[in-house]
Amino acid sequence: MNTRKLWNGIGLAAPVLAIGCTLLWFGQARALEIPENRALFVGAWLAAAALGVAALVKAGWVGRIAALPAIVLGLFLPFTVGISEQILPPGAIQVGDTIPAFRAPDDRGEIFESERLRGHPVLIKFFRAHW
Amino acid sequence: MQVLTVSTDRPEEIREGRRVHGLQAIMLSDRTLAVTDAFGLRNQGVHSGNPRDEVEALPVPTSLLVGADGKVLWMDVSANYQRRTRPEVVLAALRKHLD
Numbered sequence: 001m002n003t004r005k006l007w008n009g010i011g012l013a014a015p016v017l018a019i020g021c022t023l024l025w026f027g028q029a030r031a032l033e034i035p036e037n038r039a040l041f042v043g044a045w046l047a048a049a050a051l052g053v054a055a056l057v058k059a060g061w062v063g064r065i066a067a068l069p070a071i072v073l074g075l076f077l078p079f080t081v082g083i084s085e086q087i088l089p090p091g092a093i094q095v096g097d098t099i100p101a102f103r104a105p106d107d108r109g110e111i112f113e114s115e116r117l118r119g120h121p122v123l124i125k126f127f128r129a130h131w
Numbered sequence: 132m133q134v135l136t137v138s139t140d141r142p143e144e145i146r147e148g149r150r151v152h153g154l155q156a157i158m159l160s161d162r163t164l165a166v167t168d169a170f171g172l173r174n175q176g177v178h179s180g181n182p183r184d185e186v187e188a189l190p191v192p193t194s195l196l197v198g199a200d201g202k203v204l205w206m207d208v209s210a211n212y213q214r215r216t217r218p219e220v221v222l223a224a225l226r227k228h229l230d
Contacts, residue, residue, distance in 0.1 A: 029213065032214075032215050032217050032218075034213050034214050036214065038213070080179070080213075081211075081213065083176070083177040083179045084179070084211040084212050084213045085176045085177075085210070085211050086174050086176055086191040086192070086208070086209055086210060086211055086212055087174060087175040087176040087191075088171065088172065088174075088175065088191055088208065089171055089173060089175050090171075091171045092170070092171035092172060093170045093171050093172070093195070093203060093206070094203065094206070095203050095204065095205060095206055096202060096203060097202065097203050098200075098201045098202050098203075099170070099195070099197055099201055099202075099203065100169040100170060101169075102165070102166045102169045102170075104137070104159040104160060104161050104165065104166050105142055105159065105160050106142070106145075106157060106158060106159055106160070107142045107143075107145035107146045107149060107158045107160065108142065108146075109142050112157060112159055117133065117135070117197070117201075118199075118201065119199050120132075120133055120199055121132055121133075121196070121197060121198055121199050121204075121229055122132070122133045122134070122135055122196075122197045123132065123133070123134045123135070123194065123195070123196055123197075123221070123225070124134075124135045124136075124137065124193075124194070124195040124197060125134070125135070125136045125137070125156075125193075125194050125195075126136075126137045126138070126167060126170070126172050126190040126191065126192060126193040126194075126195075127136065127137075127138050127190070127192050128138065128139075128180070128189045128190065128192060128212055129138055129139055129140050129144075129180065129181065129184065129189065130138070130140050130144050130145070130147075130148050
């Protein structure tokens with residue numbers, strides 16, 4: 001009985017760890033302060049997932065239900081860290097290179113020609129997407 | 132100083148972002164990655180975009196400062212998409228290269 005209670009407690013603690021860690025992560029993302037070394041985050045998420053799996057096996061129904069979000073978050077977020085590495089192709093532009101000519105539609109659907117940039121310094125930002 | 136953005140967003144999505152964030156930059160829609168490829172900035176790692184977005188790949192998040200002569204003076208490339216260039220890093224580069 002006491003063991004069941006202990007495992008229910010672990011099942012309840014696991015999502016607290018996973019959700020707390022996730023909230024901290026998105027807070028840091030908003031402040032552009034995701035650390036270079038993300039191992040601590042990954043470790044905490046995986047620990048939450050592991051506790052969740054253990055609770056799923058050993059706890060009562062309260063602990064089992066609580067363990068599910070810990071497992072989902074605890075595995076999904078390390079997965080996003082794993083696939084986040086960015087790799088440039090050979091021949092990527094470098095400092096000192098002249099930028100290529102380009103044309104593309106702007107947000108009004110009108111075609112912008114890079115010729116218009118000539119004679120002015122410009123800051124160009126490539127980003128992934130709005131989502 | 133002009134600011135130009137390139138993303139794979141559709142023009143209507145960019146218009147919405149411009150409205151919400153009050154942006155004044157020239158904002159281009161690069162659905163085919165033609166501009167991204169011209170600069171050689173197509174990510175070769177795992178394509179982790181929105182699956183409903185129907186684009187082949189995404190650019191590596193990159194900031195480029197280009198002089199009036201068209202040459203790249205400074206650039207910053209994200210090693211992973213979860214880390215972005217902080218505004219003060221870009222501002223320091225602007226001061227260093229354009230003052």
